[in-house]
Amino acid sequence: xxxxxxxxxxxxxxxxxxxxxxxxxxxxxxxxxxxxxxxxxxxxxxxxxxxxxxxxxxxxxxxxxxxxxxxxxxxxxxxxxxxxxxxxxxxxxxxxxxxxxxxxxxxxxxxxxxxxxxxxxxxxxxxxxxxxxxxxxxxxxxxxxxxxxxxxxxxxxxxxxxxxxxxxxxxxxxxxxxxxxxxxxxxxxxxxxxxxxxxxxxxxxxxxxxxxxxxxxxxxxxxxxxxxxxxxxxxxxxxxxxxxxxxxxxxxxxxxxxxxxxxxxxxxxxxxxxxxxxxxxxxxxxxxxxxxxxxxxxxxxxxxxxxxxxxxxxxxxxxxxxxxxxxxxxxxxxxxxxxxxxxxxxxxxxxxxxxxxxxxxxxxxxxxxxxxxxxxxxxxxxxxxxxxxxxxxxxxxxxxxxxxxxxxxxxxxxxxxxxxxxxxxxxxxxxxxxxxxxxxxxxxxxxxxxxxxxxxxxxxxxxxxxxxxxxxxxxxxxxxxxxxxxxxxxxxxxxxxxxxxxxxxxxxxxxxxxxxxxxxxxxxxxxxxxxxxxxxxxxxxxxxxxxxxxxxxxxxxxxxxxxxxxxxxxxxxxxxxxxxxxxxxxxxxxxxxxxxxxxxxxxxxxxxxxx
Numbered sequence: 001x002x003x004x005x006x007x008x009x010x011x012x013x014x015x016x017x018x019x020x021x022x023x024x025x026x027x028x029x030x031x032x033x034x035x036x037x038x039x040x041x042x043x044x045x046x047x048x049x050x051x052x053x054x055x056x057x058x059x060x061x062x063x064x065x066x067x068x069x070x071x072x073x074x075x076x077x078x079x080x081x082x083x084x085x086x087x088x089x090x091x092x093x094x095x096x097x098x099x100x101x102x103x104x105x106x107x108x109x110x111x112x113x114x115x116x117x118x119x120x121x122x123x124x125x126x127x128x129x130x131x132x133x134x135x136x137x138x139x140x141x142x143x144x145x146x147x148x149x150x151x152x153x154x155x156x157x158x159x160x161x162x163x164x165x166x167x168x169x170x171x172x173x174x175x176x177x178x179x180x181x182x183x184x185x186x187x188x189x190x191x192x193x194x195x196x197x198x199x200x201x202x203x204x205x206x207x208x209x210x211x212x213x214x215x216x217x218x219x220x221x222x223x224x225x226x227x228x229x230x231x232x233x234x235x236x237x238x239x240x241x242x243x244x245x246x247x248x249x250x251x252x253x254x255x256x257x258x259x260x261x262x263x264x265x266x267x268x269x270x271x272x273x274x275x276x277x278x279x280x281x282x283x284x285x286x287x288x289x290x291x292x293x294x295x296x297x298x299x300x301x302x303x304x305x306x307x308x309x310x311x312x313x314x315x316x317x318x319x320x321x322x323x324x325x326x327x328x329x330x331x332x333x334x335x336x337x338x339x340x341x342x343x344x345x346x347x348x349x350x351x352x353x354x355x356x357x358x359x360x361x362x363x364x365x366x367x368x369x370x371x372x373x374x375x376x377x378x379x380x381x382x383x384x385x386x387x388x389x390x391x392x393x394x395x396x397x398x399x400x401x402x403x404x405x406x407x408x409x410x411x412x413x414x415x416x417x418x419x420x421x422x423x424x425x426x427x428x429x430x431x432x433x434x435x436x437x438x439x440x441x442x443x444x445x446x447x448x449x450x451x452x453x454x455x456x457x458x459x460x461x462x463x464x465x466x467x468x469x470x471x472x473x474x475x476x477x478x479x480x481x482x483x484x485x486x487x488x489x490x491x492x493x494x495x496x497x498x499x500x501x502x503x504x505x506x507x508x509x510x511x512x513x514x515x516x517x518x519x520x521x522x523x524x525x526x527x528x529x530x531x532x533x534x535x536x537x538x539x540x541x542x543x544x545x546x547x548x549x550x551x552x553x554x555x556x557x558x559x560x561x562x563x564x565x566x567x568x569x570x571x572x573x574x575x576x577x578x579x580x581x582x583x584x585x586x587x588x589x590x591x592x593x594x595x596x597x598x599x600x601x602x603x604x605x606x607x608x609x610x611x
Contacts, residue, residue, distance in 0.1 A: 012110035020132045039082040046104045053103045202239040205229040206262035221265045231312035313451035337370035352522040374414030378423040381406035418449035426458040453482035464502035466569040501529045509533035535580035543584045
């Protein structure tokens with residue numbers, strides 16, 4: 001029992017799915033999966049074999065053990081030929097076929113749930129059920145069935161795959177106008193990854209144009225196009241195609257991409273200039289995003305990989321922002337899973353009850369359509385946190401377990417989605433007060449995409465709660481720079497209030513909270529921070545007046561539970577807030593003393609107020 005061989009993947013050209021329905025696509029978005037099942041079996045065996053060079057006769061015994069030698073040899077040659085035709089569309093070549101042997105470059109093939117990055121990061125296959133591993137290839141031959149069983153057993157021993165159940169808890173439904181429990185529904189959602197049926201925005205990467213330079217640098221511009229297409233292809237929610245010539249053919253126009261990424265590279269012996277632009281093909285090729293930078297010194301191969309990684313990191317959140325902006329200002333988008341997600345996000349960030357209910361319903365519909373849609377699951381988990389924080393959903397173990405399951409499923413269904421990882425980290429902080437675990441997830445999210453504004457924004461809260469004001473401010477400023485002119489920019493105002501409050505900047509908190517409440521009066525946490533800051537500043541009459549407004553908004557709210565469960569890392573911060581509220585006659589005395597006497601001031605699933 002050996003299990004699959006894990007290899008370090010450098011620059012993947014092909015992405016393969018082996019759990020559930022088998023799938024294989026190039027970085028251009030084209031299917032490279034052979035039609036024949038035995039050709040697929042050879043492909044899989046080569047990817048997972050412990051030998052780099054494999055004798056072709058080995059497959060005669062593995063896949064045609066019940067046939068004669070001559071017939072097995074002829075069938076094997078046909079299947080290898082079919083595999084070569086399928087993978088022949090991938091350039092540079094990853095398959096090498098010789099008279100007696102066959103070899104594949106495994107460092108250029110990404111296997112979901114099994115592959116490792118070249119950085120040595122361990123594979124994250126949690127959520128992939130071993131019972132679904134190569135399930136579509138069972139029954140070809142007893143010897144191959146035995147090999148599949150060996151691979152499955154090896155996965156379980158490694159601990160790489162550990163899912164006791166294929167189903168998630170029942171979906172979340174909006175609560176009544178007073179806090180109520182989450183009501184179960186009959187639908188059970190699958191944790192395993194499935195072939196996508198949702199519409200994805202398609203980006204066509206055009207050939208970059210080179211100006212100047214010598215023949216030794218002529219490859220730099222096309223190499224940059226390849227690197228950009230390869231980088232974008234790792235985001236499952238984006239469909240990518242690399243074009244090798246200007247797009248003017250009728251076939252291209254009929255397929256109609258959503259966006260085109262193009263640019264030029266001007267270079268000389270002493271340096272150069274790179275310009276990149278993203279255009280909207282549905283709006284007259286309007287430029288919707290642009291990037292330019294000066295290159296100091298001669299061009300080097302490392303420059304291509306570095307600049308491509310930076311551009312790809314910026315495009316991931318930018319395309320989501322552009323698509324979301326279209327929803328808020330344009331006609332209604334399609335009722336597919338992706339369109340429902342786009343409609344849900346801006347409604348969630350209104351922080352209003354009606355918007356939250358509609359966002360929750362839209363996201364649940366998206367998951368009903370596409371159960372493996374990780375990004376929709378991540379935002380539905382955030383809806384759950386928002387509902388708990390605002391008092392729209394009754395707090396309790398069932399609600400917390402449901403949110404945790406959604407967050408875990410989001411990470412498992414798209415292990416490279418920095419946004420999903422960041423939202424999971426926020427849930428670790430807010431629901432469980434697991435600050436170290438949250439920081440580790442934020443580090444993983446930034447490793448996946450250093451330019452994800454959501455990661456920088458949500459992580460600043462964790463550092464604020466742990467009293468690292470300098471790091472919280474740094475992360476907030478980074479998020480603000482990435483979210484400039486961004487449809488999600490208003491959420492940063494709420495986060496700024498938290499950073500100021502945890503930094504004990506009472507006047508700053510008062511000013512920031514009042515600015516935010518002037519435009520978004522439904523954000524209850526901003527009012528709670530305002531009341532606390534007014535108490536600390538000794539402005540008790542103003543604090544009591546704001547408290548009256550808060551109680552009219554949330555008649556079920558209690559300061560005792562709020563302070564006890566708010567994600568402060570230090571007990572002294574809870575005590576001081578209790579004392580300030582008592583001084584303003586908002587709370588009766590002795591609350592702080594009662595808190596000091598408790599051995600466990602925080603509950604495992606305590607819920608305070610979500611910014």
